[in-house]
């Protein structure tokens with residue numbers, strides 16, 4: 001059982017999985033785990049509710065496969081890796097001397113860092129500082145690049161700020177028309193569903209747009225069964241109707257936005273008739289949704305990875321932002337826009353300097369005033385700060401090219417979560433030094449030279465920022481098992497071995513947070529008015545919160561005041577483009593990937609949770625009956641998927657709930673079950689988001705032997 005203070009009978013924490021960050025109570029119990037998990041009645045985000053993942057959240061934290069000591073690889077990498085335990089001192093001394101030797105030979109940028117979106121704000125912040133101050137490298141990025149980067153780029157362009165939801169969840173029931181584009185909330189953020197049901201009770205209309213009739217679609221009034229890749233075509237059809245019929249909010253557009261004339265021109269060809277021709281969605285339905293949204297008194301649009309994980313993901317997201325802006329449905333009660341963050345700290349993860357192009361406070365690393373500000377907080381000269389690096393997937397290109405020789409991975413499993421992952425495996429094998437800081441020996445760890453045991457969510461104090469932009473405090477409940485250490489201590493000790501310890505002499509996560517506050521002051525994501533004392537007392541504060549007496553900002557852009565210097569939002573004229581790969585006679589179907597309710601990210605934690613694994617033990621490919629008929633699939637057959645990157649065999653489910661052109665496979669598994677061996681690594685030109693959601697695929701039946 002996990003070890004807590006002996007007298008503790010009841011502890012408080014938060015579920016470590018999705019971006020809702022529901023509160024949990026741990027109650028001492030006479031069972032195998034020693035504790036029972038109950039939903040908290042006190043955290044306002046999802047009072048009294050937990051989904052299956054939350055109820056089983058202890059499963060991985062007390063798992064027998066937890067790493068309990070630093071481990072050195074003593075046999076060639078891959079699935080047969082063998083390991084020997086070492087002391088922290090030996091491990092960190094060896095790692096530091098290898099880093100120093102690599103940097104002496106190839107330069108500081110030969111060492112890279114790969115972070116994660118489930119880490120606390122303090123660790124995200126510290127990791128960005130560690131890369132730039134301890135390692136003095138420009139090469140740091142994180143797995144959120146595969147998650148929120150298109151939404152972030154779109155929101156920054158349109159609004160001048162990127163906060164997941166522009167609103168607090170409690171605003172949702174006030175919305176009269178809600179469009180959910182490419183977001184499967186019922187499986188990815190299940191405890192958010194009651195907010196939508198409450199809106200429905202108040203007569204809201206809910207529209208889902210998805211190539212699958214998901215569990216979320218089942219609560220919708222209208223489901224748009226859209227082929228993957230056509231998102232901005234459909235949104236342009238809605239905009240065409242709104243502008244043609246004069247249903248937009250002329251006063252709001254005039255006073256608070258730029259760019260309507262260009263948008264009008266761009267959507268001119270996208271009449272309902274033409275959009276219907278391209279997508280198969282009836283023109284009456286396009287008119288109904290456009291009129292319904294525009295004429296509703298209030299309305300919201302939520303997007304997620306469905307429309308964002310594409311080479312046109314920024315444009316798709318901007319098309320939906322445009323709809324909120326022209327109808328004035330933003331910055332007022334019951335109205336707003338929000339890409340729904342997936343990872344536990346997907347929001348905070350992108351605010352504090354883990355991104356290749358950013359410094360804490362959501363500052364751009366190439367902005368001289370941002371560099372001066374952060375350098376002064378860190379006690380270095382601005383010219384000592386490295387410049388802009390490259391995105392997550394591009395780091396592996398730098399390894400292939402020989403520019404990067406070492407990588408430190410913290411809280412991420414990129415071998416499973418990256419597209420075209422065989423190419424990533426080849427890169428990892430070329431590294432002279434790969435250090436994995438994690439709770440488990442993940443698939444990525446098979447190529448590591450060192451594994452360093454870190455803390456679970458229960459064993460590390462810190463703050464996180466949920467999908468609303470609510471920053472809250474998570475206490476430390478348990479002690480780390482064995483020799484495992486909290487992430488901030490590992491980074492601090494390694495910095496010391498590298499001779500940079502004075503910059504990392506933090507004696508607590510709170511001390512890191514206090515420095516983070518200074519670094520964020522005056523930035524877009526301003527945390528400077530927050531403190532541990534305030535966060536503990538107030539169940540969280542929404543950023544921006546620029547002074548100790550500021551109440552935080554649950555609703556952004558109130559009264560149409562946006563974060564661009566002129567206070568206006570920018571409408572973007574979007575010309576819908578094709579996906580990077582289109583179908584052809586050799587690859588006639590579309591492969592799209594996504595998430596299941598019982599798993600989280602690469603599955604490193606949820607595949608180690610018996611109750612969750614039992615419900616979804618292996619990935620199952622979903623195809624439409626028409627597709628099954630075309631390939632002559634018979635009962636008991638399995639399905640071979642072949643893309644330009646390779647071929648894999650999956651169990652198959654035939655369902656009318658998927659678009660006839662498409663096959664869906666979840667991505668939470670590694671090895672022979674890893675669908676990312678087949679996905680396309682084309683990147684969005686700005687956000688560098690890979691195209692996980694669309695690639696051309698051939699389907700073949702694999703009969704029983």
Ligand code: SF4
Pocket residue numbers: 015016017018019020021022046049050051052053054055188189190191192
């Ligand atoms: Fe809540 Fe998300 Fe955890 Fe489910 S997975 S309990 S919705 S935080």
